[in-house]
C-alpha cells in the first residue's frame with residue numbers, strides 16, 4: 001500500500017476522533033467518555049494496519065468468519081481489540097467467543113445459551129451487549145423492548161457471560177436527528193437495568209451512533225460509537 005493511502009486513513013481517523021472529543025465536551029461529558037469502534041467490515045487488513053498504526057485499537061466486524069480470518073491475519077498486532085457488531089447465528093459462536101472483546105448484538109436466550117456453552121468450554125468470561133429493536137422493525141435483529149426484561153433475567157443462568165450494556169441500530173435515515181428519540185430511549189433502558197441488581201448484569205455501555213449520526217448519539221449518552229464509512233470510505237458491496 002502507498003503511504004498516501006495510509007495518510008488518508010490516518011487523516012480521516014483524526015477527523016472523526018477530533019469531532020468525537022469535541023461533541024463529548026460540548027455535551028458536558030469528559031473528552032474520552034465515548035470510545036470509537038472503527039468498523040472495518042469488508043475492508044482489507046492493510047487498511048486496518050494503517051488505522052492501527054495511527055493509534056486506533058478498537059475495531060468492529062459484523063461477519064463471523066471475516067472476524068475469524070482477520071484476527072488470524074492480524075494475530076501479531078497485540079494492541080487490537082475486536083468488537084463483533086453483527087447479528088450472530090448459534091452455529092457461529094465459535095468464531096467470535098474469546099476473539100472479540102465485546103459482542104454488541106446479542107438478542108435471544110438460545111443464543112445466550114450457545115455463547116455460555118462456548119465460553120465455559122474456553123474457560124473465559126465473555127462480555128456482551130444486548131441489541132434492542134426499539135423501532136420494532138420486522139426484519140431487524142434485536143430483542144423487542146417488551147421482551148428485554150426476560151432476556152436480561154436469563155443472564156442469571158449464564159455465569160460465563162456479562163451483560164455490559166445495550167446496543168441500538170435505528171432505522172436508516174439520512175437525517176442524523178432522526179435517531180435521537182431512540183438513542184434517548186435506549187439510555188433510559190440502560191439506567192433502569194443499572195439499578196436492577198440482576199446477576200451478571202453490569203450495564204455501563206451504550207453502543208449507538210454510526211458515521212452520520214454519532215454526534216447525536218453521544219449527546220444522548222453513547223459510550224461506544226461504531227463508525228465505518230467516515231474512516232475507511234465506502235465499502236464494496238456484499239458478494240455473498
Ligand SMILES: *Cc1c(COP(=O)(O)O)cnc(C)c1O
Nearest residue numbers: 039062085210211226227228229
Ligand atoms: C456497518 C456498521 C456500522 C458502521 O456504519 P457506517 O455508516 O459505515 O459508519 C455500525 N454498526 C453496525 C452494526 C454496522 O453493521
